Amino acid sequence: MNLIWTGLSEAMQMILSMDPEVLEITWLTIQVCLISTFISTIIGVPIGMILAFKSFPGKRxxxxxxxxxxxxPPVVAGLWVTMFLWRAGPLGDWQWLFTANAIVIAQIVVSLPIIISLSYSAFKKIDGGMRLQLKALAPTKTQSLVLYLKQAQFGIWAAIMAGLGRVLAEVGAAMMVGGNLQGQTRILTTAMVMEVSRGNFEIALALSFILMTIALILTFILLKLQQKDVTV
Incomplete structure (x- = not known):
């Protein structure tokens, strides 16, 4: 129990003292997680809609x-991303391996299936009678898109939150493709693993409290947006 209180105290000291390294790690964590979740969303939601409403070969x-x-498994995603970004790989010319961009790609790989799958489920739950009513109104494609998004918005927000939760907790792929380089690719999860390996459990606990705080804040914001849209 003392270890937990020590970790919490350490976290407060890091935050209040504005430790430059902790701030850098925290800011990079927020950046890569939000960017990867955003990209997964703008790709995954349309794919989920297509899977729900369109018929084509290979749909199943x-x-x-x-x-x-x-x-x-994140390590599998990390392995594939590493091979693609390796110097001799298909995307080796990008020179993104062991950069923040590589972490974003790995996080997209692990979060995209979640957002696609949950978005698909959200669109499939739209009542058949409602779909017939929408078609009877003869809306344009843009109007139909907006109407379907409104009908499935609760499930879509849930998909986004699930995807964000996955990337916030991800460590294996980030460690593999980013290398946990100080000042370049070190994020909260990889920093925690490093501190545990060094036996610095208080620092690892402090970083975990910071990560949980970020997760709670971002989830609260998404919940408020979800409730706002549902009540519109």
């Missing part, structure tokens, strides 16, 4: 892969 396989991808 695409749905199966999106559902199976929800359980994709």
């Amino acid at each position: 396989l695409a749905i199966l892969l999106s559902h199976a991808g929800m359980g994709l």
Whole structure:
């Protein structure tokens, strides 16, 4: 119990003292997580809608892969991203390996299947009668898109929150593709693993409290946005 209080005290000291390294790690964590979640959202939600409403060859396989991808081990995602970004890999010319961009890509890989799958489920839950009513109104494609998004908005926000939670907790892929380089690719989760390996449990606990605080704040913001949209 003393270890927990020591970790909490250490976290407060780090925050109040405005420790430059902790602030840098925290800010990079927020950046890569928000960017990867945003990109996964703008890609995943349309794909989920297409899977829900369109028929095409290979649709069942695409749905199966999106559902199976929800359980994709982060280290597997990290391995594939590393191979693609390696000097001899297909994207080696980008020279993104061991950079923040590589972490963003890895986080997209682990969060995208979650957002696709949950968005698909949200759109599939739209009542069939409601869909017929919408078609009877003969709306334009843009109007139909807006109406379907409004009907599925609760599930879409849930998908975004699930995707964000996945990237905030991700460590294996980030460690593999980012290398946990100080001042460049070190984020809260990889820093925690490093401190535990050094036996600095108080610092690791302090970083965990900071990460949980960020997760709570971002989740609270998304919940408020979800409730605001639902009540519109």
